[in-house]
Amino acid sequence: MKRQNKDKIERILGLYSKLMNGYIINKAEVSVNYGVNERSIQRDIEDIRNFLDSESVETGVMNTVIYDRAEKGYRLKQIYNRKLSNSEILAICKILLDSRAFTKNEMMEMLSKLIDGCVPRVNIKAVKDLIKNEEFHYVELQHRSVFIDKMWDLGKAIRGKHYVEISYQRLKDKAVVKRKVKPVALMFSEFYFYLAAFIENEEVKADFDILNDSYPTIYRVDRVKKYKVLEERFHIPYANRFEEGELRKRIQFMYGGKLQKVRFTYSGCSVEAVLDRLPTAVIESEKDGVYTISAEVFGKGIEMWLRSQGEMVKVIEMR
Structure with a gap:
């Protein structure tokens, strides 16, 4: 040289x-x-x-x-x-696998694209090896529905405030019902994606326990058998505008219904788990390891959760 x-x-x-x-x-x-x-x-x-x-x-x-x-x-x-770090992409892959939200083919394809597109080439094999066992033993959910494109269309309808006609298979009797709805949010909770929407038809709403239009109905996306995004748009006045983030804090169990205020005592070993489960929860007081907690939650799901905690939880009031 x-x-x-x-x-x-x-x-x-x-x-x-x-x-x-x-x-x-x-x-x-x-x-x-x-x-x-x-x-x-x-x-x-x-x-x-x-x-x-x-x-x-x-x-x-x-x-x-x-x-x-x-x-x-x-x-x-x-x-x-521009790209996620090795640790970031590994964490995301683990969360995706644990969610079990997609069919096995969808999940494997998404993981492959994430890793190939976001991880430096020299580390791709190391990341793939770390999730290989979970990929092999991945068990998809029973509905086995492919709905990613459906979610995108519903998301665009939410953004553009377009009415959507849906054919929805109810869980209680498996009947397929038709609804014209105002879609306002897409959410994920415990294996499933959900659509929050206001029902347009007054006659249909009459069959519901809660008549107040300020409470959305919750639909599992995989149970939406057919849908059509309409050109017709809906309008929500600014004063009554839908706050998706606020709803998300209060709908933890994906059951429709009114906004409830609940107070209870908790005597378990991890009050942090309660606060994480109920983002609106506030500790009012604590004495001898027993916490008095209040929270705001939509729907009846809170009642089932409280009962599931056994002797650790005692309800003071629910209104």
């Missing part, structure tokens, strides 16, 4: 090392140190920029070298981290 080329490589590696360690490169100073003119240093910086651009394809991290006027020199700047 010619001495000139060797000097250039050593110089570029030296500049790269300084940049990666947070140093500011003053073009005039380093040109003197390396015994070259400033144009050579400028070309070296351009070579480093090109290298960082090509490296981003492998690592997902987009770095570049910028001129900092305040520091009067060049420094490294991370523009964005």
Whole structure:
């Protein structure tokens, strides 16, 4: 290797090392140190920029070298981290597998795309090995329905405030009923995706326990057998606008119904688990390890959950 080329490589590696360690490169100073003119240093910086651009394809991290006027020199700047880290993508894959929300074919395809598209190539095999056993033993849900495209269409209807006609198979008697609804939210809870929607037909609403239109009905997406997004739009006045985030905090059991306020005592070993289960829960008091808790929850699901806690929970009031 010619001495000139060797000097250039050593110089570029030296500049790269300084940049990666947070140093500011003053073009005039380093040109003197390396015994070259400033144009050579400028070309070296351009070579480093090109290298960082090509490296981003492998690592997902987009770095570049910028001129900092305040520091009067060049420094490294991370523009964005385009891909998920190994640990992030592993966590997401584990959550997806544990959700069991999709058919096995859908799940395997999504995991493969996530890993291939987000993990640096050198680490793809390591991530795949970490979830290989769970993939092999993955058990899909009994409904075996494919509904990703359906969810996308419903999501667009929610965003555009379009009415949707659905044919829905009820759980209690397996009958398929038709509804015209105002879709307002898509949510996931314990294996299933749900659509929250307001029923448009007043005659249909008369069959429900709760007549107040401010309470949405909850539909399992996999039980929506047919649907049609209508051109007709609905309007929710700003004062009564639907707050999906607020509903999500109060619908933890995916049962429709009125907003209930519940107070109970909890004597179990993990009050944190109760607070995590009921995002609106507030600890009113605590004495000798017994907590008095209040919360707001939509629907009747809270009653079943409270009963499932056995002797650890005693209901004070529910209204």
